[in-house]
Amino acid sequence: MIEVRDLRKSYGTLEVLKGVSFSVEKGEVVVVLGPSGSGKSTLLRCINQLEDYQGGEIRIDGASVGYSAAAQGRNAHSEAVNSRLREQVGMVFQSFNLFPHRTAMDNVMMGPVYVRRVAKQEARELAGGLLAKVGLADKAHQYPAKLSGGQQQRVAIARALAMQPKVMLFDEVTSALDPELVGEVLRVIRQLAQEGMTMIIVTHEIHFARDVADRIIFMDDGVIVEQGAPERILSNASGPRLRLFLRRYQGDYLAS
Amino acid sequence: MFNILAGNLPYLLQGAVVTLWLSVVVVTLGTLLGIGMGIIATTRSRIAQSIVTGYIFLLRGIPVLVVMFLGYYAFPAFGFRVSAYVAVGLAQIVYLGAFVAEITRSAILSIPAGQIAAARSLGMRRGAILRQVILPQATRLAIPPLLNSALTAIKQTSYASVVGVWELTYAAREIVERTLAAFQIFLGVMVIYFLICYPLSLAARWSERRLSFSH
Numbered sequence: 121m122i123e124v125r126d127l128r129k130s131y132g133t134l135e136v137l138k139g140v141s142f143s144v145e146k147g148e149v150v151v152v153l154g155p156s157g158s159g160k161s162t163l164l165r166c167i168n169q170l171e172d173y174q175g176g177e178i179r180i181d182g183a184s185v186g187y188s189a190a191a192q193g194r195n196a197h198s199e200a201v202n203s204r205l206r207e208q209v210g211m212v213f214q215s216f217n218l219f220p221h222r223t224a225m226d227n228v229m230m231g232p233v234y235v236r237r238v239a240k241q242e243a244r245e246l247a248g249g250l251l252a253k254v255g256l257a258d259k260a261h262q263y264p265a266k267l268s269g270g271q272q273q274r275v276a277i278a279r280a281l282a283m284q285p286k287v288m289l290f291d292e293v294t295s296a297l298d299p300e301l302v303g304e305v306l307r308v309i310r311q312l313a314q315e316g317m318t319m320i321i322v323t324h325e326i327h328f329a330r331d332v333a334d335r336i337i338f339m340d341d342g343v344i345v346e347q348g349a350p351e352r353i354l355s356n357a358s359g360p361r362l363r364l365f366l367r368r369y370q371g372d373y374l375a376s
Numbered sequence: 377m378f379n380i381l382a383g384n385l386p387y388l389l390q391g392a393v394v395t396l397w398l399s400v401v402v403v404t405l406g407t408l409l410g411i412g413m414g415i416i417a418t419t420r421s422r423i424a425q426s427i428v429t430g431y432i433f434l435l436r437g438i439p440v441l442v443v444m445f446l447g448y449y450a451f452p453a454f455g456f457r458v459s460a461y462v463a464v465g466l467a468q469i470v471y472l473g474a475f476v477a478e479i480t481r482s483a484i485l486s487i488p489a490g491q492i493a494a495a496r497s498l499g500m501r502r503g504a505i506l507r508q509v510i511l512p513q514a515t516r517l518a519i520p521p522l523l524n525s526a527l528t529a530i531k532q533t534s535y536a537s538v539v540g541v542w543e544l545t546y547a548a549r550e551i552v553e554r555t556l557a558a559f560q561i562f563l564g565v566m567v568i569y570f571l572i573c574y575p576l577s578l579a580a581r582w583s584e585r586r587l588s589f590s591h
Binding site for chain 2: 165168170199200203204206207209210211213215217218219220221230231234235276279280283
């Protein structure tokens, strides 16, 4: 479903991704762990082309992301091509990024109405169903400012799902939440995993990673250091960098 | 004590009607011009950006009275004959436009990057993001400063009297020359200007409340 090959990305002279390769199968849940600044978020943002990249290749369902190969080097896709690609990739952000001037319902309807050109009534039914799915049917007509962080993040998940994406990207979606609100968001993500949604999840919740991941990728300093089944990565951590990272999150690690 | 003002009130009100017309035209066209320029200033075209930035910086550094004189004398200098109303009106539109462009530009740029990232991640195209995400939020931010610039522009129409445009202030000066009752006449003028501006202040307050996000 997703293939990333030798991905390289820099901001000026700062190289953030130094040749990242991995693939994600349909229905697979991949969790990306790693310390801050290891390039996890940048990786996600490259996959739906919110960031461009300097080298390597990303493919979603065989279609090349951001660039196409040319006789000499590569050609950047037009914004229209990138937009069509983003329609198939849902993304949820650390800071929610709900549209504050729209109700929860309107937020979820945005994609279907302004991208898919679905009739308002049909979009409203779709959005109502998704809000019910994330447990917020009764909050449909509230503005984001009136919702808790956990509720806002669940609306954001519903908004991404409204485009019926092939894959969902979660970028540290619980990092900005009060601890007591984390559970309600993770429950929604776990339910999606059980329904067979293909997902790439960047998180610091190691307990959750073990619970939901089919595979864990550990990144540090712009490269993939280790990847494998959660049991192998988390319980039999071999490499020194991974062990250091896990020790830093020990509280959570021991609790699992 | 206000009998001279009372006697000349109809003449003042005729001037007020001209001021009102001038204000409506200048504020409407100046604001539209400025919003257009402000949006252009946030597009990715470097050339468009530098043209608008130059326009803003130039006009911000010139007194409106000088712009008005330039407008008044520019047309004859190139061999055109236009009425003083048109010359002064155009000068004021261009002047207001620069301030509105800056307000629009900064309101658009203050929308958090996450809003645009979220809209793009849904697959929204640039035009839809501008109309559905950026402009509704920028409008709310821009209303108080836009009101300020509109009120300033209305009051600055009084400068038009200097180049011989007959409006409220010009009419007042005529009456004062005739009657020497400067204090009561200008007291009346003050009240009339206030009455023209006050509804605009109220309208802005109302729209600011209506556009707030937490109902």
